[in-house]
Amino acid sequence: MSEQMLEVMRRRSELLSKIASQRGEAAGIGARWQAPLALADQGLAAVHFLRSNPALVAGVVALLVIRRRGVVGLAKGVWRMWKGYRLFTAFSAKLLSRR
Known part of the structure; x- marks a missing residue:
């Protein structure tokens, strides 16, 4: 080469x-x-x-005003609602996929 x-x-x-x-x-x-x-x-x-989901945000703010538990209470509630929503959507998607 x-x-x-x-x-x-x-x-x-x-x-x-x-x-x-x-x-x-x-x-x-x-x-x-x-x-x-x-x-x-x-x-x-x-x-x-x-x-x-602005209606959900408005509802959470309204709950905060009504309950007056402060930001920590709101954060806990939002976290629970978020997790619940994600669980619900995953569960409903699983149920709908079985059909």
Whole structure:
């Protein structure tokens, strides 16, 4: 083989090994960011839910005014309602998929 071809093959081998190490680094970075991005995704889902259900938000605010238990009481109630809604939708989707 020509000297130039050997040089190209050697350079290709170096680049392939560099690509493999960079791929490993990218996988490590992705693994570290997976949990924070999942949390941010859940936060965005909660915001989307609240924006698509303004009547629910108004009802919760009205309950806060009526009950006067403060922000902590509201936070507990909202959390329970959110979990209950998610449980209800998952359960109803499971029931509807059985048909």
